[in-house]
Amino acid sequence: MSSEDGCCRISVIKAILYAYQFVFLLTGIGIIGVGVWKYLESYHYFTVVDLDMYSSVLYMFIITGSLVICAFIFGFCAIPKNRTKLIFVFILVLVLVFLLESLVAILAYVYQHSVIEDVNSRLNSSFLENYEQNAKTQSINYIQENLKCCGAQSYTDWKYSKWLYGHPEILNKVPDSCCKTVSPRCGYRNHPSNIYYAGCDERVSEPLKFNLLLICAVSLGVSVLQVIGVVCSIKLFLKLEAEDRNYNPQVNGNETLIPP
Template identity: 30%
Template structure:
């Protein structure tokens, strides 16, 4: 058995183990969700909240069997098994490349989408409705005020109705005391707009996800090459694997 075959089998075995590791992680998450639901089932009547956990566990089972197919096919060097494993890897590889391209496209659209959505939510602010709670939470957590800056509040319906020349108290800087949100004291307010903070956070998450997807896609690419090496090596040299079985 030459170095190329050994390397190819090692890559495929590591990939199969990664599927098992992913299955174990997903099983833990699914079990955690189910246990959490049981702890609060007296307060929850909608059983559909368990659907995500069931889906996660089903995906874990699929990942386990994919890893099993990969291990068995690699050890036996089965043409049928390796072909099936190659098809599965190819489908996942195409999905990852598609996700990478969509992530790149969406990353460029984040700025316009975020500002448009945020303006509509800020316009609905009245200090009482659910949108108001979301806006106040966002401004307090991100230490921001308004969409681009605190002056955006002067164009909202809430500002015109209250007529007190002030912005919500959630715009107040955390290091100030007795802040009333008055625009006459801008030094007490957060000056950074919320759109920039949200855009930065979303773009960072998308960029990180794209790097992870690209890394997995590269691994899948080398795995497909490894399958081809094993298959072609067996056909060219007539090499018989140490293990023989149903898929040989």
């Protein structure tokens, strides 16, 4: 194999890596965008219910997107220089991102099986204990209005709430955010035909489960992309190593071996 063929092959590998880097950058931006979008979309949910694992998965997902962009910047600087040490560090960065993406995918997949149970066990107590007691009230109203539901499991949950105990004059009534058409004191009627009867637990947990599955799928897809980048980078590293050996004299002990 001639050195020209070797250079050509290195050029091809570098061209593939340049294309990969462009896709890699878009992927990092997309991950951050999806992560922030899902965080804002779910903000009211984990304001009302303490879902530490769910928020941790989202944070890790966003951090991974940031690392992808950092890896792109490093690779953009390392690949043109043809320095094996820089390429080696770039490979390590790609492997690190791959491991983090794989961890996010595993956590998201595992937790999506238990997020429904967590919501069901915590939403009711949060509704009953926190309505008009603290800042969670706004999020509870948001959930009931936008998800078209009332209470955790049913509208009848509200008769056990601290909020109702503080308003004996409106016994067996519900917050106005339970109303299909919201108006002042619309939930205080004796025969509330204008309220939602379904509870909010399933309507909260299902979007969260979908978000976790989406994060899992995106993370797995990016992990596959990482494998392609690692393989191409290792190939470039080995080619550059071989080229260095061909162009530099080989040293054996104290003697320099000069090719015949």
